[in-house]
Amino acid sequence: MSAATTPTPTPAGVSPLGKVVLALLAVVLAGALAFFLLWVTGVGPLAVDWIIETGDANIEILRFIAAATGVLLFTVPAAFVIIYMELKLIAQMNLRVGPDRTGPWGSLASLMAGLKVLSKEDFTPRGVDVPVYTLAPAVVFLASVMTLLVIPFAPGMAGYYMELGLLYFFAASGIGVVGLMMAGWSSFNKYSLLGGIRAAAAVISYELPLILGTFGVVLLAGTLNLGQIVENQAGWMWNWYAFQQPLALIIFFIAATAEAGRTPFDYTEADSELVAGFATEYSGMRFGFFFFAEYVNVFILSALTVTLFLGGYHTGVDIDPILGFLGVTTPVELGNIDPGSLGPWLLAIPFLVPPILVLAVSGLIWMVKSEWGIIKSLVVGFVLTNLLVGAAVSFWAIFSFEALLGLLVFFGKSFGLVALFVLMRATYPRVRIDQMANFAWKWLMPAALLNIFVTAGAIIIVREYFS
Amino acid sequence: MSLPILDGGKDWPQVLLARATEGKLPDIEAAEAKGAWEAFRKATGELSPEVVLHTIAESGLRGRGGAGYPTGAKWRDCVTQPDPVHYVVANGFEADPGAQVDRTLMELDPQAVVEGTAIAAWVVGAEQAIIAVSSSAPVAAERLRVAVEEAEARGYVGGDADWRSLRIEVREVTGSFVVGEETVLLRALEGQRAQPDQRPPHPSRSGLWGKPTVVNNVKTLAAVPWIVAHGAGAYTSLGSAETPGTTLVQLGGVVRKPGVVEVPLGTTVRQILDGPGGSVQGSLKAVLVGGPTGGFLPPDGLDTPLTYEDLGQAGAVAGSGTLLALDESACLVEVATLMTRYLNDNACGKTIPCRIGTRRLAELGAGFCSGHVRPRDAELLSELAADVHDAALCGLEKDAANPLLSVMRYFAPEFEAHSVRGECPAGVCQPLSLAGAASS
Amino acid sequence: MTTPREQVRSLDDPEVMVQTPGTIYDTIPPLTPRTEREAEFYDVGDGEMLVNLGPQHPSTHGVLRVVLKIDGEKIVDLDPVMGYLHRGVEKICEHGDWHHAISNTDPLEYAASMFSESLPVLSAERLLELEVPRRAEYIRVLAWELNRISSHALFIGWLALDLGGITPILYGFGERDEIVEMLASLTGQKLLFNYMRIGGVNGDLNHDFLSRLGDWMSRAGARINDQATLMNENEIFVNRTKGLGVVSREMALQYGMSGPPLRATGVPYDVRRAHPYSVYPELEFDIPVRSDGDSYARYLLHVDEIKQSLRIIDQVLHQMPDGPVMAKLPRLLRVPPGRAFAALESPRGQYAVYAVSDGSDQPFRFRIHDPSFFNLQAVVPLTRGHLLADIMAIMASLDPIMGGIDK
């Protein structure tokens, strides 16, 4: 350690970043080598042909698998977004700040909650009926995830266009309740037993109005294929079934809250009575599944409401007449607008649209973050709009304008309804189980039946006398 | 400064002071002539550690440090510990300022102590042994070091063969009265703060540096060679049935011939006083047995035999082995109070009952002496004494209240004299100004 | 006659042994029942189940265990078990002097500790016939009323939380925090104030407290009105509480209930008017009374009482005289021998103490009468036959504080 010899900077091993780069380099070299070998020995082209050939043969299965994985992968981030939205919204309503430590404005709070739940030990208490106990969360989660397959997110972008889409939807979501009862029964705890049985009672009394509620729409649409139902609601806002079936919408929405176990009816895990209802004995990722399943349920039911009643991915504004007014004569297929035909308005777009967008976004930010001051929210707004527009344009380039617009509109409506669910959670106390049951049988069921008769009658009259 | 050696009664055996040669510095040749290290050679040569341990246990030898714990059991407990490293500590730290019993033994027959330590270390399998001596006895420490060097020269210890590689070290320790306590001494040897530790675990399980350690009084270790040489049966025949063997007692006070004498356990206090002590000058008022933590025995209590159990019942304790005869000129209440105050000053302060309790006991005693007595004081004193005894973490605290308690038990009229009539039978007490006590 | 100790059978007694785990319906059979009511309660019919509600449960306002015998959702019978928070405060008070009693009785009604700590103060003053300076009396009334508002704000929040609404509790705490911050600047503490002293109060009003009180008065009770708008007409809340746990006049008087549960049945009994103490006779305020005695009436009553308390605070601030805040007291306070019964109107009812002094500086006996002890007993007849979710609503509306009940 004498100071005489000048200490040469011995490389204390490769820095972490160096290690990553080295690994990548290795992979790339291996790939190149493999490719070169395949190509030289002639095996490569044969393999490629074989892949293409078998692919064509059963494109359907491949498509289904792609759709299913896409749906599965989509649910988890959606659940994170909804959890964060609920945390933040309820906090603001309670004059609280809500999560604001993890990530900007606490946006990573739900992600952290997910990781925390992942890292907790899922402990199996003694005296538990082990097979049923471990399977319950899987059943509940899968049930709610499978239903997403049939919902049309955007034109041409639904998991699988099933003829009996709606029937499949209710069948899948029905299994969820079985999962709840499995959990309630197997965890050898009186409170969770009560929670499980309450879930059963809720299903019996609310599944019927939920399904009967949709009969009106089915009668009007004439098909169970959700994609077709949404197509029927194209054009102006009043084509939406909500305006033709207002009563059905209300019935469906109330039954949906009960189905999802949301606040006026969240007796399955009513924390002030049953501690944590059916999920009392669960911990770690198993509890995480229940937790996610509940929020995915909320999203699915609001998505279904949007699909059935609020015109799915349609903007509710018939674009053609406006274009006519703007002097655009040819029936415009949104995808290939001929810029030239816009005439003077073409200039408007680059100058008017960005500032309006920026002002809108920063206005929104300024309202939420009043203490930031105008300049800061403007800056943040500007950055955010650029990101959004960038993402939208790139999405547009990949798919198509309709798909982009459809997706945005669909998500806007769905998350709007989810916000409504969250609002209800903030302001409502819990309904007692017997009040809930007789409300379902005495009010919702007759209303749903009445609605079906009225719609049927109307259809017959219209077909008979007007067409 | 050292007291004369008195010759014991007619048939009293000489175990510890067999080789006590007056005046001349005992060297190893003379000692060996009289049989020193012979037991060590016999043990290490012919016998195995297990046999020696068995003989010690059979002999019923009990610790002379004051607690009277059977030495055989203590060694066996230490031997059975899995930890390979063991220590042996000879406790020559004589805490009682008024006693020089251990010092006399160490000065007159250091070989016995060193040999006993060596045998103990050999049995227990200790690589290192420490003989702790109080820094107020430099002569004893010097002679012990000489004895150790001679033993190393002889090759008994300090060699390099496995069991002969034992290194014996003589360490001078300075500290207050409480350092005489087993665990406190270990802490002092480790250089830590001199405070006792919770027992169990006993030092035989985790002592010096946390290793199993055998801590024995020098008197106990000095008896070990004699037992190994003469066999267990011979030792049990000496002294009383449940506490065989002899111990050293120091006579003082108004006895005609003060000095140190070797006494078989079980002999009564009266025999010791009248025999070697040459009976008492003037009228005997009380006998203090056991130094500052001992108890006062009334004249009619002199027949209690010198054993741990009987002394315990009588309210005294073997302690440092001092017998002080008091005549009418001593005011027992004042002496007891001063002894309690001494114990409080020398307490380590670790437990509240000991640090505060003994102080309040001293104040109560001073209250009696100076006559400021509150109605419930006597009752409060006995109650407080019981509490201090129960909360004891070390020997000092357990016996701290013995003086006052024994005076209240046997000399109640003297207490009444002080509290009710406010005058002192011995005419000694003026308003005693205990510096701290009176003013607070 | 075998004492209860012998009746306890050891765990390895086969009959007591727990059967093989796994069946959800097995319960450890209780000890041999001591009373015939216990015998009748513990023989479980078929289809019935014994469930423990508490002692560690989210909505039992402290540590209370209720053994429920339920048939599905319906509560067949219930047996509340109390004593989990029992520390023997009355006995402890006998060992400390009268000043210690103040800090001992502080945590009894921890949601409104200004009242429970005044017990030893009022009873000692009554025994000493001590004349408390008028300014101290006014400051006491001010502190009482502020504490009453914060306690009512909490009550409304708890009631809503027990019924599932999660927003009103936040508004309640918003209101309570402001008041409690104010009292902290006056007394130094936020929950257990320890502010009352025998012969007056611990400290005079200071600038910090007055400035906070001033700007709070301007928007006093605003957040409680927020709670009211959220809950008063809300159909779900009204359905859950209207006509639930109806307490009749006779039943209330028979159970010795007091405070809002009693006034909800039409009996206008309020200690501030019935046995006036301190300077209440000089203040005008009326006692809100309702007649239908159900949980909803009790809730509305609390909202009205807050308005009355605001009126009182206004008057007190205007009539506040000057002068000392503490009477002269000997260093070693020896209370003359005798007996005194001192009562005051706490947010939950009549808080009273029967104090006996034997002339020494320590109270001889300190019998505390806690209102929630009597109010909570009504839970058993009220919830029998109702559903599991109702027990929360009824218990929350009776507003029990376990600290005061178990003492």
Added chain:
Amino acid sequence: MRTDRIPGLAIVKGMLFAVRQVFRPNLTVRYPEELNEISPRHRGRLILLYDEAGTLKCETCFQCAQACPIECIDMGGVDTRNRYHVHWGASEQYAERREESALRRSGRPVPDRTFDPFEPVDLGPLDEILAAGKYKPANALAMLESAQGVYGHLPVAALQHMAHQTGADYAALYGMATSYPHLHFEPPVGHIVRVCRCTQCTLLGGGRVLAAFREHLGTDVGGVSPDGAVRLDVTACGGTSSGSAYVEVDGEPLPKSSPEDAATIAAALRANVPQGEAA
């Protein structure tokens, strides 16, 4: 469902109200950034209190300070034997407690000698002792003894330096030193009076002699007279005292001792007259 009014109206009103709340400023105080200002009368702060009789409620026995897991107990004061004890533990528990002595801030006049500026001491020899002891707190006793050998006593500067170097806590070293009677804090004195406190000497009036010495030297056993001239200490006669209690003055034993002699000797020693004339 009671429908004397439009059924859903109140619920909708409640929801609209909740939405309006979103835009009102929220009440949370974000703790680490914004601090709720504590009222001057806040009673949560740990400040040493006197009991009614005005005596310190605490004997600074250090047990709580050593037991405190987060070392937040900051204590200083005088113990019953009038020996000052030192501060212990980090004092940044409350942001505003930057100054050294919580006591001084509490406005109570307590002699706090530790924080008087102690005069620096030549730490050279101490470093050698520390090196010999391999800076290990386990050898603290040996190092303290050799330090006393060098300086004649244990100066505060030396103890502080030793604490910093070995990493042992200052109070632990101080506590160690106080538990051994042969280690002293006061600078070396001119004269030392040693009195034997064995039972034999007590019987011969040792108690009264010691009391007299305490009174005239103005200190207790193990202490130094206020003017720093004489130290009162303990010795052991081993039971050989006869006639009167065994007393040593500067090493030579007195032929006989009595309370009166004690008074004269004490006075003489303090007047710094060589011991010869006083006897």
